[in-house]
Amino acid sequence: MEEVLIKCDRLDYFGRGIGYVDGKIIFVANLLPLEEALVKVIIKKKKYMIGEVIKFIKKSSDRVIPRCSYVNCGCALQSLDYFKTLEFKKNKVTDILKRYSGLDNVVSDIFYGDKFYGYRNKISLKVKSGELGYFKNGSNELIPISGCALASDKTNEIISILNKADLSSVSSIVIKDFGDILIDIKGNMDISSLKDFAYSIYMDDKLVYGEENLLASLGDFKFYVSKDSFFQVNSDVTLMLYNKIIEFLGDNKNKTILDLYCGVGTISLFLSKHFKSVIGAEINREAIKCANLNKKLNNIDNVSFICGDASLELKKLKADFLVVDPPRSGLTLDGINEILRFSPEKIVYVSCDPMTLARDLNYFKDKYDIKEVNLFDMFPWTYHVESLVYCVRK
């Protein structure tokens, strides 16, 4: 394949270096602004190219030595100084909100935790031909790994054990670590070497060892988390995010609030101490089962949970205030119309994808003041960032 000399102009939204070859754009992973490198063109399309660095000619003073040697398995910003990665994320969301929803300079702060590594309470590994690893970005080519710098120490111990095991009949493994460990194996393997480390082991969705749910702590609360229910991956930064939601909304003992896409009820329980009543809605049955257990576990009686599709449930519900925390796809148009119909006084929108957030804010910005956008670096070294938007009815 062709080799070209590239000077990196800037990073794209996915943290890849952007350069030009005869006016045509080329995206190069692990190439920082102003760096120069000899690059191998690995994909050549009509409008763009994708390249890989063969050799650096000039390196950036913002370049750092990453904690791990794997490239292209998720940590797109692993070679950039951590505080520059925060700048990148703030600029990225500012740019997206300006470009796609016409909101000017609404991003105020980016908050981050103490743990830049080892912060993930969950990792999802792939297995191919018996080898354990991550898929290379955008492909199903396996990058075999002996550990992951984002995972906890205990998770890395389990990865070492798995690397010695026969994984020839396994396709993927999820490890959750909330102090106790849950291992969710798709396929079949001898689990005897894992039993000393695990609290729960599932194989092909069947509990084969230990207890059904893990117990996670966040602030003053405890939460049961099941195999398939969502829990934010960075517990320390999640606590900062939830406390900020409470700070935005304040104490409202005579008001009701709806927590849409509530998962195992985390935000609902945090809000319960500040509102007359809370309703949480969530589509995942297992998560709602945990949410109801969590309500009892924390002795809370002003919260109720509904299992259903948020857009449909919205037709039957209303409240004074609203929190939404949808998946990456964002809100549905039906859902947005229902929200505008019952028109809550305040809306807090938690988003893990600034593109769908920008799309959705377009529908709210005429009727709501977008008071503040804060970012939370829930996913250090990746191009992802969590946004928190505080809106007040005009």
Ligand SMILES: C[S@@+](CC[C@H](N)C(=O)[O-])C[C@H]1O[C@@H](n2cnc3c(N)ncnc32)[C@H](O)[C@@H]1O
């Ligand atoms: C980003 S998570 C947020 C969970 C929770 N708020 C938290 O902080 O842990 C999004 C949640 O939305 C749920 N979900 C996905 N599609 C949904 C839908 N159509 N209706 C209701 N919930 C949905 C997922 O199961 C997941 O629990």
